[in-house]
Amino acid sequence: MNKLIELVGVTKSFDGEVVLSDMNLYIRDREFVTLLGPSGCGKTTTLRLIGGFETPDCGDILFEGKRINDVPAYKRQVNTVFQRYALFPHLNVFDNIAFALKHKVPKEEIKTRVDEMLNMVALRGFGHRNVNSLSGGQQQRVAIARALINRPRVLLLDEPLGALDLKLRKDMQFELKNIQQATGITFIYVTHDQEEALSMSDTIVVMQNGKIQQIGTPTDVYNEPKNAFVADFIGESNIVDGVMREDYKVFFDGRVFDCLDRGFDKNEPVDVVIRPEDVDVVPLEKGMLRGHVTKVTFKGVHYEIIVDVNGFMWMIQTTDYVGVDSDIGIYIEPDAIHIMKKSEFSGTIGDYSSFSDEMDEISNPDVELDEHGNVIETLVDEDDKETPEVGNDD
Amino acid sequence: MTDGTALAPKARPSRRPAIVRAVTVAPHGLWCLLFILAPLAFVVYYTFTDPSGAFTMANLKEVFSSAYLKILKRSVLLALESTAICLLLAYPLALAVARLKPRNQSLAILLFMLPMWINLLIRTYSLKLLLETNGPLNSFLGLFGIEPIGFLNSEFAIILGMVYNYLPYMILPIYSVIAKIDPRLKEAAQDLGCNGFQTTVRVVLPLSVSGIISGITMVFVPSISTFFISKSLSDGRIKLIGDVIEQRISLHNVAAYEIGSALSFILMILIIVSMLITNRFGDKDRGVVV
Known part of the structure; x- marks a missing residue:
């Protein structure tokens, strides 16, 4: 299998704070790769670099061997399922899913392709619904359909299941894996949930402090962790x-x-x-x-x-x-x-005398902790706090 | 349990006695009555009565005669034009401001607000001075060999005055709505193949409709009813409906009140209709932000 995406010596910092340092990673075609790590480890930044929402300070991002550092997001064969979905509130389910095709494809084709997508994500008949009236799981499905309709080479998923409850999350894990296998699209999946990573991925990339700690299959990283961080983060150790x-x-x-x-x-x-x-x-x-x-x-x-x-x-x-x-x-x-x-x-x-604190950090995606374990910010996504746009989502 | 207390209704959260509520609401009610409802009642009364107090449609008929109708038409037209110009100027400005760094955003907004700290009369007089035939603007143009232009006493001057005075009312609501749009939605649009312009048209514009509606309302309503701007920038030569009303009412006789009231009545209807129209658009997007 060939290398579809490659990051070569990629470094990225925000306001002088290094978020990614000298990252080297390649992703094969049709692979399900998970970037796994705690808040602030650089996984979302990696995803945004591949999606075209950030440019690296140095190093190159290659797509099928071609440098794409300066290719804007809208020209990349990559689509994203955003954290908390980012569905367009002014459009209904059908128009959200059809967004990428509008003005580019004849109307009848849009209709058939949207219906196809609605079937795939088990939302047949939901086309006319207002996206704000949907449940979290349904919004999630719309976001996936919207990102897949343009048949991208790569689908980026940024903590897509973070806002769902446990039962639904398990179901969606299964469904996502099925969709990936059925479509043959390369999935790059960002999560802080080690169990999610273990059960879905072909390859897990464990990250911490802006560096890759280990790359391997789920069994490799579980059974043969490279260092104390990996051993501790994946499973209990x-x-x-x-x-x-x-x-x-x-x-x-x-x-x-x-x-x-x-x-x-x-x-x-x-x-x-x-x-x-x-x-x-x-x-x-x-x-x-x-x-x-x-x-x-x-x-x-x-x-x-x-x-x-x-x-x-x-x-x-x-x-x-x-x-x-x-x-x-x-x-x-x-x-x-x-x-x-x-x-x-x-x-x-590695010591379990302060066990409970550690669990809180890992299990709550909306709470960000500094190195001393204090909550810095809530409801702000880890790597996005330096984004210059104003946008309180309240 | 057979104990009677178990069946007794639970103590309700204590409610304020009716008298207390009435007393606290009274000042507001009195205010509404004296300064909103009573004047409106007078307007309606004078519109539909003759000096003897009998019902008549004559006042409205007179207002719909050609002289007044012409002024009415001009008022609506000038208000529409200045609202449109405000919108065209304000939207790109608001977009640009929303793209600045947060600190610069507040500075930019402060700059737009700054003129509003000065009284409308003084601002308009200053504008008039600038536009005089031998004023600074013409002196400046003279440097390039351009003959003095009579800017004043024209509809152009009045529109300029309205745009200058009311532009901040258009910028602020649009800016505040645009600034609140989730940046992720713009990224999603780019992700799905939109370039910057398409993102603005397909995502930012539809999501800022409520701000546009508010802006239009906040500029159109004062524009259509203004009298001071037109009066000072045209030396009273170009009359708007507001000028006529002001002139009529200041005559202090019942017959003039009646025409003034009839004109106010028409103006009121116009404003209500325009707000109904804009609110209809606004409703789709969770109402108007004023």
Whole structure:
């Protein structure tokens, strides 16, 4: 498969603040790529650069090998599904969807193509409706139909499901994936929701601080995270300091564990990742480590327990009930241990003593947090705060 | 529970006694009665009565005679022309201002508002001075060898006066509506193949209809009823309906009141009709912002 879009050494800053630094990325034709990261990581800016709403400070954006830095948005074979849809309030559903074709295509063809789109997004018969009278999910479908009617080569989706409730979001994930497969259009999808990214993407691009942290398939980024940030952001992770004694032997928490990793220097400090679902809770005397249970939360399929192991808070998911304040043994299989090189993120994340704050940041798309975890702005989209236009959407 | 208290109606949120409400509303009601309803009643009364107080259509008939009709026609025409010119000037200006950086936007709006801090009379007199045959404008044109032009005493001067005085009333409502349009909608239009001009025509223009309607109303109504601008810029030679009304009423006799009232009555009808028309357009877009 050929490279459809390529970003080469792209850097972008707003008011002296670097939002993207030296980004290199290519996207293949017909691929479903997700740009995943927390607020302010540069994912929306990347999307806007591809859409033609921003120009890079340096570096090039290529479309089928041709430089498109200076091609305006309206000439690109790329369409966008905007965050919160941006449907035209003065037009009904039909005219919103037909917008890209008006004055370019004969009326009968517009009619057939709009009807086709309405069928595809399961909104047959909604053509005459006022867009403001639609539910969030229906508006979402109109936005998708509007962006797809011109048969773009690439569809950009900026947190398209962010405003929908959980149930609807799951349905729409499924539908979007179906649409992508049926149309064969390349999807570039921006989200902060790791589960969404894992379940829909062919390729996930994990971003933080304006840099790509890892590119890989969903299983790659989950099972083989490159650094502490990726391990923490995708799924739940216990990340502990360790030292690689030799190949297949890692030392942490006062003892040596067998593992499946090799290729590190002798006695190289490393980050050790253990997923909460990979930890076995065993009787005290059978444990490789011992811990004190500080919190138990029932999650339906399993219990989520927070365990104090030598002052470091582990999260463990177990189907067996354990009581708060009990002491347990912990057993870790060699294949449950994943070793990562030390990175700029080492030591800053991975402990579950401040678990709840972290979840708030990840799960609320409208709240933006600074590096200290304080809310900076609400209801403003991460990368757009420097857009010069006036526009309070109230 | 059989306890009676359980069945008792819950305490309603305490309402103000009727007397308190009446007292608080009274000043406003009195104001409306004295300064809005009573004058209107007088206008209608004088329009349809003769000096003896008997019902008559003679006043309206006289107003529809050729002399008054000509003035009426001229008033409507000049008001329409100046409203149209205001709109043509204000729309691109409002668009341009909305594109500035936020800080510069408030500065630009302040500049447009600045003349309004000066009394209408003084502004109009200043304009008159500028336009005099031996005034600054003609002196300036003289530098290029252009003979002095008699700008004053012309419909052009009156339209200029109206546009100059009422332009801010057109710019402000249009600007405030354009500035509130979600920038994402413009991006969506570009995304779907519109260049800058097409985006303005297909998205910004339809979404700013309510501002245009407000602007038209706020310029047309004072333009059609003005008397001072026409009087001072034409030395009373070109009369508008407002001038005639003013002249009639200031004669202080009942017969003149009747003609003045009849003219006011016609003017009122004209304004109501024009507002009904504009509101019909405005309704589609969630009403008029005034």
